Amino acid sequence: MEEAPSPSKNRLPDRPEPNSTYTSTSNTMSTLIHQEPPTAAETVLQPTDPRLVPVVEDVLAGRRLSPEQGMLLFETPDLHTICGLADIVRRRMHGNVTWFNINRHINYSNICTLSCSFCAFHRKRDEEGAYEYSVDQVVEEAIKAQEAGATELHIVGGLHPRLPFEYYTDMLSSIREHAPKLHIKAFTAVEVVHLQRKSRRGHLGYEGLIEVLRDLKAAGLQSLPGGGAEVFDDRVHEEIFKSKIKSDEWLDVHKAAHEIGLNSNATMLYGHVEKRRERIHHMELLRTQQDRTLADWRAAQGIRSEGGEVVLTGPDELYPGERLPMTGQDGLSTGYFQTIIPLPFFPDKSALEHLPGPTGLENLRTIAVCRLMLDNIPHVKAFWIMQTLDMAQVMLQNGADDIDGTVVWYDITHVDGASTHQETTVTDLKRAIREAGFVPAERDTLYRRIRRDGSDWRIEE
Numbered sequence: 127m128e129e130a131p132s133p134s135k136n137r138l139p140d141r142p143e144p145n146s147t148y149t150s151t152s153n154t155m156s157t158l159i160h161q162e163p164p165t166a167a168e169t170v171l172q173p174t175d176p177r178l179v180p181v182v183e184d185v186l187a188g189r190r191l192s193p194e195q196g197m198l199l200f201e202t203p204d205l206h207t208i209c210g211l212a213d214i215v216r217r218r219m220h221g222n223v224t225w226f227n228i229n230r231h232i233n234y235s236n237i238c239t240l241s242c243s244f245c246a247f248h249r250k251r252d253e254e255g256a257y258e259y260s261v262d263q264v265v266e267e268a269i270k271a272q273e274a275g276a277t278e279l280h281i282v283g284g285l286h287p288r289l290p291f292e293y294y295t296d297m298l299s300s301i302r303e304h305a306p307k308l309h310i311k312a313f314t315a316v317e318v319v320h321l322q323r324k325s326r327r328g329h330l331g332y333e334g335l336i337e338v339l340r341d342l343k344a345a346g347l348q349s350l351p352g353g354g355a356e357v358f359d360d361r362v363h364e365e366i367f368k369s370k371i372k373s374d375e376w377l378d379v380h381k382a383a384h385e386i387g388l389n390s391n392a393t394m395l396y397g398h399v400e401k402r403r404e405r406i407h408h409m410e411l412l413r414t415q416q417d418r419t420l421a422d423w424r425a426a427q428g429i430r431s432e433g434g435e436v437v438l439t440g441p442d443e444l445y446p447g448e449r450l451p452m453t454g455q456d457g458l459s460t461g462y463f464q465t466i467i468p469l470p471f472f473p474d475k476s477a478l479e480h481l482p483g484p485t486g487l488e489n490l491r492t493i494a495v496c497r498l499m500l501d502n503i504p505h506v507k508a509f510w511i512m513q514t515l516d517m518a519q520v521m522l523q524n525g526a527d528d529i530d531g532t533v534v535w536y537d538i539t540h541v542d543g544a545s546t547h548q549e550t551t552v553t554d555l556k557r558a559i560r561e562a563g564f565v566p567a568e569r570d571t572l573y574r575r576i577r578r579d580g581s582d583w584r585i586e587e
């Protein structure tokens with residue numbers, strides 16, 4: 127069994143007094159005039175942009191970054207320092223481990239009442255290429271997945287105008303019956319709101335959400351994926367996904383899911399019409415909600431806090447109890463956001479096809495910024511299907527600790543015209559992780575280690 131080396135320690139508990147002066151016209155270290163020995167920030171990372179020195183000091187000390195500092199992370203030309211800093215934090219939290227899972231994505235239907243302009247997946251019912259699977263077809267895929275040794279099914283689809291609420295509960299309970307070992311992670315927040323309306327509880331507001339989630343949980347739902355968040359901003363909402371739920375509703379669905387004990391993830395779709403300021407705002411909203419969710423856990427673990435902040439990225443000595451939350455630990459009886467997944471926009475075949483989409487460097491920076499700003503979300507996923515496996519390897523060295531899984535079929539985006547069959551083997555995933563310098567660790571959906579013997583597996587004690 128491969129053991130991960132312990133996380134690197136870059137400790138600097140208190141903010142040091144400024145001890146350097148910089149010339150105002152240059153941002154290179156050669157013009158940095160030291161009056162005292164270099165600070166830890168300078169020694170560890172040698173920022174070429176002097177504006178980053180206090181940011182590095184704050185992160186090393188375990189202090190939360192402000193939105194203005196977040197903007198600087200996006201604007202500085204010193205990408206190297208940002209990525210190095212994200213790597214320090216990632217190693218503090220996860221050491222040398224990179225998580226992957228054996229999963230299957232099932233997109234049960236692409237028929238959708240919405241027409242978000244970034245989305246090339248949706249179809250109207252009578253449009254060419256529209257499809258919907260019967261419950262039996264979904265269950266057939268689930269059985270195959272279980273037989274192949276998968277631990278998770280990730281199920282999402284469009285907002286179908288006709289399928290009754292019972293289709294969704296039957297789908298969950300039939301999978302539970304025929305493939306009981308699979309964890310069912312299903313339905314984005316907008317689908318949950320759609321199901322709330324289908325089950326005639328739209329008028330009940332937040333209580334209606336709790337009720338519909340309870341029904342779905344009773345049928346077999348075990349967690350929510352992070353999709354459909356896009357960018358939490360009214361301007362962007364108006365421009366490219368007008369009819370979809372807004373940020374407060376998305377956040378409420380996840381709050382309700384956490385309240386009834388389901389974990390969830392969060393995504394951020396970037397590189398289209400949004401501005402970097404809006405990405406930072408998106409992160410701030412997630413961070414604030416997670417602070418509230420983890421308040422009791424933080425106190426039970428003896429983690430000190432300023433103003434209710436829960437920072438998980440600091441030096442080891444700040445964590446007398448657990449550093450990373452797990453449902454069931456002291457102080458945590460609810461679910462929480464486990465993972466942030468930044469999703470780079472793919473323009474191909476969407477109504478925004480004229481846009482260029484984000485560059486590789488922007489993808490790398492965004493992963494690093496997510497790691498640094500979302501200091502209370504334990505995991506950062508480089509979803510290899512959208513990032514490519516090669517780029518995902520690089521991202522593991524720049525903030526990401528998770529690469530998603532074997533996937534197999536993926537309908538929502540296609541890199542360079544790939545077919546919907548987008549599969550990688552466990553051997554390839556592990557090789558990619560090792561090549562990047564990390565130790566692969568198979569997890570279940572809740573980040574418990576898996577011990578595997580072929581297609582047979584169990585959760586490690």
Ligand code: V47
Pocket residue numbers: 244245246247314350351352353354355356391392393395467469470471472473476509530538539
């Ligand atoms: O909700 C749609 C996005 C999401 C495009 O929770 C697009 O573990 C890029 O949420 N370009 C679905 N993105 C994927 C998703 C996800 C993926 C992997 C893991 C997890 C998780 C969640 O894909 C949608 C939407 O935000 N999307 N169209 C596009 N053209």
